[in-house]
Every structure is written in C-alpha cells, then in structure tokens.
Amino acid sequence: MLAVICPVSSAMSQxxxxxxxxxxxxxxxxxxxxxxxxxxxxxxxxxxxxxxxxEWWIVxxxxxxxxxxxxxxxxxxxxxxxxxxxxxxxxxxxxxFIAEGKLKIxxxxxxxxxxxxxxxxxxxxxxxxxxxxxxxxxxxxVWSLTAKDVRGNVVGKVILSGFDGRVYRTVWYYRQAxxxxxxxxxxxxxxxxxxxxxxxxxxxxxxxxxTGSRADSVPEFTPGPxxxxxxxxxxxxxxxx
Numbered sequence: 001m002l003a004v005i006c007p008v009s010s011a012m013s014q015x016x017x018x019x020x021x022x023x024x025x026x027x028x029x030x031x032x033x034x035x036x037x038x039x040x041x042x043x044x045x046x047x048x049x050x051x052x053x054x055e056w057w058i059v060x061x062x063x064x065x066x067x068x069x070x071x072x073x074x075x076x077x078x079x080x081x082x083x084x085x086x087x088x089x090x091x092x093x094x095x096x097f098i099a100e101g102k103l104k105i106x107x108x109x110x111x112x113x114x115x116x117x118x119x120x121x122x123x124x125x126x127x128x129x130x131x132x133x134x135x136x137x138x139x140x141x142v143w144s145l146t147a148k149d150v151r152g153n154v155v156g157k158v159i160l161s162g163f164d165g166r167v168y169r170t171v172w173y174y175r176q177a178x179x180x181x182x183x184x185x186x187x188x189x190x191x192x193x194x195x196x197x198x199x200x201x202x203x204x205x206x207x208x209x210x211t212g213s214r215a216d217s218v219p220e221f222t223p224g225p226x227x228x229x230x231x232x233x234x235x236x237x238x239x240x241x
Contacts, residue, residue: 019052022107022132025074026100029058032079033072037062040097041141042069042088044132051111053130059085061097069094096134098141098162103132105162110143113165114158118147121172121184126150132162142168 025046026038040061046053055075062070062084069085088094105113107130118125125147135142141162147155159169174182 019049019054020046020056020074021052022046022056022130023103025056025058025079026103028074028077028079029072033081037070037072038100040139041100041103041132042085042094042097042134044130046107046130049107049111049128049130050126051128052107053128057082059088059094094134095136096138098132098134099139102139102163103141105141105143105160105165107143109165110145110160110162113160113167114145114147117158117167117170118156121156121170123147123156123172123174124149125155135161 022044025044026041030038037060038058042059042061044056044058046056048054055073058072058074060070060072062068065084067084067086067089069088071082071085073080073082110130111128114128127148129146129148131144131146132141133144134140143158143160143162145158145160147157149155153175154173155175156170156172158167160167170184170186172184174184176182
C-alpha cells in the first residue's frame with residue numbers, strides 16, 4: 001500500500017523562500033548582460049527545488065562564440081558568464097531556441113501544475129528538478145519537472161507547455177513491497193482518442209438496372225481527414241533508481 005505524502009511540507013515552504021523563480025533568474029541575467037542574451041534560450045536547469053531551486057544554469061545562443069552557445073549561472077544575487085558551452089555541438093544538437101517572450105508559465109506556476117498532477121496520482125515527493133527547453137523544431141518552451149523522494153529516487157515526471165500550461169505527459173513510479181515497481185505512463189495508459197468524425201454522406205446518382213428502373217444505391221461515405229495528431233514532447237530516459 002503506497003503511503004501518500006503531502007507534496008508541500010513546512011520544510012519545503014521554508015526552503016521556497018530561499019528559492020528563485022526562473023523569471024527572476026532570467027531578469028538578473030538580462031540586467032547584467034543585456035536583454036539580447038536571453039532572447040534565444042537553449043536550455044535552463046535548476047535542481048533540488050523546494051519548491052524553487054536556489055540556482056539556475058542557462059544555456060543561450062551566442063553568435064560570437066565558436067560553439068555558438070554560452071552558459072550563464074544565476075544564484076543568490078549574482079549572475080555570472082560561465083563561458084562557451086561545449087555540451088551540445090557537435091555531439092548533441094539543441095532541440096531549438098526558445099523565444100523568451102513565449103515563456104508565459106513561470107517555474108512557480110509549473111510547480112503548482114506538478115502538485116495538481118501528483119495529487120491526482122497519489123504521489124508524494126520531496127524535491128523537484130527543473131528543465132526548460134524548446135519543443136522540437138519550434139521556439140515554444142516546454143517544462144520538464146522531475147519529482148524525487150527524500151532518498152533522491154525519481155517518483156514521477158511531468159512534461160508541460162511553458163506557453164499555456166498544457167500537460168503533455170506524466171510518468172509515475174509506484175514502489176511497492178518486494179521491490180516491485182509499477183510504472184504509469186500517460187502516453188501508454190491514457191484513454192483512447194475519440195473517433196474522428198466522418199464527412200456527411202454524399203449520395204451517388206442512382207444506377208438503372210436492366211429493367212430501366214432506378215436501383216437503390218448505398219450512399220458513399222468518404223472518410224474524414226486523418227487525425228492531425230498531437231504535439232509530441234520529448235521525455236528523457238528516467239532511471240528509477
């Protein structure tokens with residue numbers, strides 16, 4: 001039987017006062033290094049947030065550097081330039097470049113959505129790792145929130161839009177007696193999609209039989225357009241340990 005822990009504890013609330021929302025971190029970078037620096041964000045990470053992390057690592061596009069990317073660090077009241085980023089090109093391509101103006105869902109709002117989903121799934125957690133990156137082939141932001149227990153085990157993950165808060169995917173890990181791990185992935189366990197409506201039937205012109213009378217014809221049904229599909233969100237491989 002899973003013991004459900006309240007996601008928000010008093011300790012978490014105390015740590016939250018020392019945490020830093022993503023928007024505050026971006027504003028500090030812009031204030032020190034100029035607003036142009038944060039116009040194209042490759043990635044933004046914060047670890048062990050309760051509910052917000054105390055520091056952020058931000059990778060931005062930089063046309064002047066040989067790697068085309070630069071890393072910024074923000075913590076406390078400082079925002080420092082960590083130099084060229086060499087974690088991406090050539091071994092790893094950025095998914096895209098976030099248009100800073102499209103980041104409408106700040107990290108506290110993303111955290112509240114995580115609480116909502118975790119409560120519905122009856123999952124408790126102790127800390128949160130944040131990752132912001134773009135939706136593939138676009139400039140729209142996507143939040144990836146990884147929830148962990150007090151031992152640092154991953155207990156769940158929520159992928160949501162940083163533009164409108166839409167939840168793309170949830171993955172939960174239920175650890176039970178005997179080491180059994182039950183995985184609930186919304187990409188697998190979500191209800192089936194509703195049937196795509198068909199276009200109205202268009203009756204064909206009745207054919208004449210050999211006697212010259214009009215034969216009853218079956219209306220021809222034309223299938224509707226294919227389901228355009230849902231926007232996919234990348235989810236990294238999660239090590240449950």
